[in-house]
Amino acid sequence: MATSEKSEVEIELKCIAEKFWDSIKNTPKHFPKAFSDTFERIEVLEGDGLSVGSVFLVKHAGELDNPIIKERLEDLDEEKNMNISCNIFGGDLMKYYKSFKATIIGIPTEDEI
Numbered sequence: 001m002a003t004s005e006k007s008e009v010e011i012e013l014k015c016i017a018e019k020f021w022d023s024i025k026n027t028p029k030h031f032p033k034a035f036s037d038t039f040e041r042i043e044v045l046e047g048d049g050l051s052v053g054s055v056f057l058v059k060h061a062g063e064l065d066n067p068i069i070k071e072r073l074e075d076l077d078e079e080k081n082m083n084i085s086c087n088i089f090g091g092d093l094m095k096y097y098k099s100f101k102a103t104i105i106g107i108p109t110e111d112e113i
Contacts, residue, residue, distance in 0.1 A: 017108040021082040024104055028056060037061060045070070052076055058091075069093045074101070082106030 013020055023030045028042040028049050040061040047054030054073045070090030077083040088100040 012109075017082060017106040021078070021106040024082075024084055024106065025050065025076065025078070040067075047073070050076075056086075067092060071102075075103075 023034070028044055032039045032041050038061060040059040042059070043057045045055045045057050049056070052073055052075065056071050056073075058069045058071065060067045060069075068091040069088050071086045071088045073084070074087045075083060075085040083103065083105045085101060085103040088094070088097075088102070093100060
């Protein structure tokens with residue numbers, strides 16, 4: 001019988017939510033530059049890379065056990081709560097998971113509201 005697990009992590013960042021959100025929604029552009037030791041490249045395979053349905057090929061750098069993944073942008077909500085969800089559907093990570101979905105929500109602090 002398969003098991004289903006969910007992990008949640010809450011991290012308080014030392015930047016305003018909008019700045020964080022900009023880097024998250026523009027991951028293909030920013031992450032390989034900002035985290036070159038982790039990401040070799042992120043290619044947009046389908047779509048414009050900024051809208052739902054876009055598909056990415058993520059090539060991790062270094063000696064990671066899971067160097068390549070394919071993911072699809074499933075949800076992007078900038079209006080309400082800075083929410084982005086991606087479904088990983090291909091690549092080396094799928095050797096270990098039947099399905100894998102990541103969701104990031106940017107929540108402004110009371111000082112930013």
